[in-house]
Amino acid sequence: MKTLRTGLVAATASLALVLTGCGGGGGGERKTEDGLxxxxxxxxxxxxxxxxxxxxxxxxxxxxxxxxxxxxxxxxxxxxxxxxxxxxxxxxxxxxxxxxxxxxxxxxxxxxxxxxxxxGTKAAVEADPSLALQHDDSGVVAAADSGITRAKDLEGKTVSVPARGAQLEVTIAAAVKADGGDPAKINWITLDFPSAVSSLKSGRVDAAGLVVPFLSQAEDGGGKLVLSPGLEFFDxxxxxxxxxxxxxxxxxxxxxxxxxxxxxxxxxxxxxxxxxxxxxxxxxxxxxxxxxxxxxxxxxxxxxxxxxxxxxxxxxxxxxxxxxxxxxxxxxxxx
The missing domain is CATH 3.40.190.10 (Periplasmic binding protein-like II)
Structure with missing residues (x-):
């Protein structure tokens, strides 16, 4: 099964430490009072x-x-x-x-x-594509009036990703190419996930590369999920x-x-x-x-x-x- 790799804002309780060296990773050995x-x-x-x-x-x-x-x-x-x-x-x-x-x-x-x-996950999804949402936490959500229904349709459209050349762009590009499109003709723009959701709703972008829970937020705003690129790319x-x-x-x-x-x-x-x-x-x-x-x-x-x-x-x-x-x-x- 596919893991959930993205979430919301996190916070961590501080730990009481006895420092025997400098702070930070690689800055000297640090130990707790009990020797860990x-x-x-x-x-x-x-x-x-x-x-x-x-x-x-x-x-x-x-x-x-x-x-x-x-x-x-x-x-x-x-x-x-x-x-x-x-x-x-x-x-x-x-x-x-x-x-x-x-x-x-x-x-x-x-x-x-x-x-x-x-x-066995990839084989199962290839046999039944409807299972993709159970395993892939990434996806492309398109604006309802964008005319985008499949990967190839992203060609010539404005698509947001959180970083250029990183996970979502690469996996989306692979899906577009596999579907007969040219990913070089996509107008990629960089937006963080909350901004991408709002930009999709306002019409600034035609589609957005997102992860959970932003996928459901985009769909709730009127978008439609058209692609789950992670499962198509990774083994x-x-x-x-x-x-x-x-x-x-x-x-x-x-x-x-x-x-x-x-x-x-x-x-x-x-x-x-x-x-x-x-x-x-x-x-x-x-x-x-x-x-x-x-x-x-x-x-x-x-x-x-x-x-x-x-x-x-x-x-x-x-x-x-x-x-x-x-x-x-x-x-x-x-x-």
Whole structure:
């Protein structure tokens, strides 16, 4: 099942820490009073952070000698910048922003899976497209009077995405190309999700690339869902990932190994206790449980197969979003 990777605004209770070094990820070792090593994890307001919170509540990280300190960032690129600069120890990122960062020379390593699709999901949706909404938390909503009914119709239209060259643009472009259209003829504009919803309603854009819960907000405003691009682009397996800097992986591999082991145990538990993961997401994001449950059902792969990332790399190259060869195997910590 597809995970819920986007949500509302989050807040996290502060932790009482005894600092034995400088503050921030990579700034010196920090420990709690009971001797746990403190690691800072950056996240965007995403539903899949619920699995991480669930693992924290279950004690999986403490069993590995870690105390997690959560830090919200505006978007995956902000988190990538923070982890690359050793301001935080780990960060959530979807695979496409990660690949873009690697292509631009940012030194990162994949530590674990954060979300994705269960085995067999893609085949099930190909056999029955009506199942897409149960598994894909991303979509394109078109204005009712736009004349857009399929991916190809986006050609020549104004379409909003939250960032250029990132997850939604790439997956939408792939769907348009597969449907016989030319994504180069789309007038892409950058808008955050709330602005995109209002711009769709006002007629500023013809269509908007959105994620839950903004998909339902756009539909409530008169738009119509015409495309679920994530499932068309990604294979079964990990899509969102927890990453760290290459410098931390080299300087303190034991912390990275501990985090990796705790994430794997966390995801195995969350996959078997979806309702608990959804409740944890609602708690972290300070939103009601019904909002979380209204989106697609979450999935939490235990590990990242380098092939999951390699398939993204090859598709980005085919679409012209990536100009160089990248070996995904070398990017997964411990591979």
């Amino acid at each position: 090593k403190v690691v800072t994890v950056a996240y965007t307001p995403i539903y899949s952070v619920g699995a991480l919170k669930l693992g924290m509540d279950q004690g999986f990280f403490e069993k590995q000698g870690l105390r997690i300190e959560l830090k919200q960032v505006a978007n995956p690129p902000s988190g990538i910048a923070a982890v690359a600069g050793d301001e935080v120890d780990f960060n959530y990122t979807p695979s496409i922003p990660f690949v873009n960062a690697i292509a631009n020379g940012v030194q990162l390593e994949i530590v674990g899976a954060a979300d994705g699709y269960d085995e 079964d397996g990990a899509v969102g990932m927890w990453v760290t800097s290459a410098s931390l992986a080299k300087q303190d591999p034991e912390i990275v190994k501990s985090f990796q082991a705790a994430v794997e145990q966390t995801n195995e538990y969350a996959e078997a206790h979806i309702a608990e993961a959804q409740q944890a997401a609602a708690d972290v994001l300070k939103t009601d449980l019904a909002t979380v449950q209204a989106g697609s059902e979450p999935a939490f792969p235990a590990t990242v197969d380098p092939a999951d990332v390699q398939s993204v790399i090859e598709r980005m190259k085919e679409l012209g979003y990536l100009k160089k060869d990248i070996d995904a195997t070398s990017l997964v910590f411990g591979s």
